[in-house]
Amino acid sequence: MNAIPRTRFMALGAALAVLLAAGAASAQTVKVAVPTFLTGGGAPTYGTASKNGVELVVRAINEGSLPAPYNSVGLAGRKIDLVVYDESGGGTKQVTELRNKVQKEGVDVVVGYVSSGSCAAIARVVEELRVLTLLTVCGTPRIFEELVKEPKYLFRIINHSTAGNVGAAHYVVKKLRNEAKDGYMGINQNYAWGQDAWRDFNLGVQTLAPELKPANKQQFPKLFSGQYGTEISVLLRAKQKVVHSSFWGGDIEALIAQGKARGLFKRKTFVFTVGEITAHRIGKKFPPGQLARGPYGLYAEGIDTPLNKWFRSEYRKAYKQPPSSPAYHYADGIVAAKYAYDTAMKANGGKFPSTDQVIKALEHATYDILAAKVKMSLGKGHQAVTSDRWGYAEWDDAKGEIVVKDVVEFKAECVNPPEGVNAADWVKGGMKGAKCD
């Protein structure tokens, strides 16, 4: 047998090494874990839409088909390896799931969480595990005000809940002052979300128009109670016409079904702070009324950015319906990750960035999401602010879907506290520093 000449052997070896290295590089991905409700009460309204939104955008990013400025392939050139998992089961389970995803499965980035309970449970663990995490839906202001005051790895890419309720207060004062002349009242679920929502809304109205008075007693029925006959009697009996509600999920649908049967929505003007998702889902069965949501879902209709036009059109093609807010929130989470990785890569001379470089790129950043511009201006550059939109929702026979009319937009600086100010203190203190003009 003839021996292979030494030089040829070495050249062959070198070529093989280059090929293997190239193969390994092309196979490198960014593993993105996405927790959302795949089972339980949150699945129908939040889970399905958020999963759809994420999958659509990840597919486009991996193909490089997202419109500019995000039209390159992958996150800093590496394709996304997506892992969607269930958020049900409570905070303790979510902490275990997060540890498993990071320590056993090697997840690089986490994008998601619907429930404020989940977010509160994992907030400190994120910092301990040193995993870049972008919160997408949960609203509690406690995340950066109490739980993680010096965040490094944790970000939230939407407004916290105070903005929605302060926006509601502005809307009532601006558009429903006449209806609210006899005062206003609230029906909110009896847990932190509902209690905080009412507090922020009520204090907001009291700051803006102290002559409008709240009813003496507010309704706080049990979460998921599903039976609101007695509460409807109280609402019908009250002289106040404007009703604030942060009901969501099955509770808002039950309230609507039972309220419609008793003519509740003909006598009262409801201000549903998260009703957009339900209006989107139940369509014609939704009573005409006031709805809020930032630049997402129904309120993103007509926003003429290439990213938004692409998302609405592709979402309709893929899922035969327009995208709701959770679809936007989760898709925006992936877009934020794309922005951070690509920006960090540029700053790193075109090389794939470290996690620290990605974090630096996102802190205090201003960037485009699907239908708006986001500023990471609170929580030491880790908490986003966006504008908040309100309008009158009703069924459109011609279009065959719910539409919003008379949309009023409140600037991010109008409905959010300034940096370094606790949201509750800001509202209690008369919303000083708000820039609404």
Added chain:
Amino acid sequence: MDFELLLIILVDGLVYGSYLFMVAVGLTVICGVQKLLNVTHGALYAFGAYLTATLLILYFQVDWPQFGAFAVMLFAALFLGVLFGVIIERGLLRHLYHEDEHIIVLATFAAFLVLEDVLLLIWGTDPYLAPEPLGLLGSTEIAGLPFDNYSLSMVLLSAVVAAVLWYGLNRTQFGKLLLAVIHDRELAQAMGINVNRIFLLTFMLGSFLGALGGAYQAPAISVQPGIGVEVIVLAFAVVVIGGMGSIPGALIGSVIVGVARAFAVHQEPALELFVIYLIMAAVLIVRPQGLFAPAKPRTI
């Protein structure tokens, strides 16, 4: 407090109480006869609600008489009562009657978890909304407030169910056999009563009533995963207040809780969540066996 408000509280309380009775009566029937806490009751309620909502959505797409919706509810409850009565009693409980009662409770809890997943397999995570029947009966003005007659009809339905059960237990041959089994199962068996058959029929009846509660509630709620869990907690509370296995106890316990809750919602809403458990705790302290616990026979 004016008379009008008292009347409204009473009506609200009766409506809520009738809801509680409908979700608890099936549990109390099984509890009384078979001496077991049937946790699958919550799943039966959920199946009743899901099947009814699905059938109603289909029903209202065709041009059939609208009042046929009530027949749809009854059919769904009967179908599920027979189906699950046979499956759970024959397939599971019959093999466990000789076991400790804690084992039986755990077995029904396990079956409940399995059935919850079966619900997800069949119906997925999407909620179902079928509110059309709510508007079929119109509304009635009471003390100046409109009440939908559908909700008021639940008070009537509860009264009918309670009356039929009372009559069936106290005035029919089957009821006498049932009472004999309730008092002493072994002696009844020795006297020639087919206890296995009685147990099967009772479980089917209890399952039917659980499913009927869900079926009648379906138009008023958003039918979605987790509704069975909410109901089973309330149903247990009512059974504890009324006395394990007592149908009059379930009825009166439901009304007491319903009216107390309505009073709280109207006058002091912060107590709403607390009131049902306050009553339960008070009953447990004063009369641990429940308000109307059936008398225990002296055995020789």
